[in-house]
Amino acid sequence: MRGRALVLDRTQGNCLICHQLPEPNEPFQGTIGPDLAGVASRLDMGQLRLRLVDASLLNPRTVMPPYFRNQGLRDVAPAFRDRPALTAQEIEDVVTYLASLRTP
Structure with a gap:
C-alpha cells in the first residue's frame, strides 16, 4: 500500500x-502528536485530508507541518521550497491508509 x-x-x-x-x-515512534491507531474511528477521510494538507487551518498553533500548502512558510529546506512536501496523489494515498486504521 503506497x-x-x-x-x-x-x-x-x-x-x-x-x-x-x-x-x-517500527522503532522510535513519536509521542508529540496523537496516536494514529484507530484514527479512522475518530476522523473521516475529509478530516484526515484537511489535517494532512494544512492542520493550521484547524489549529493555528499546531506543530504539524502542512504537507500540501507551500506558501507563507518559513525555514523550508531548499529541496521543498515552492513545492508541497507530498503531491495530491500522495496525500490521497496517505488518507486511504489512515482511513484503514479502525479500532477493532
Missing part, C-alpha cells in the same frame, strides 16, 4: 517522528 509506505518513510512522510502507529516493527 500510503503506508509514505507514512513509514522516515525521509518523506516522516509521520513516526511525531505519531505512534500500530506498526510494532
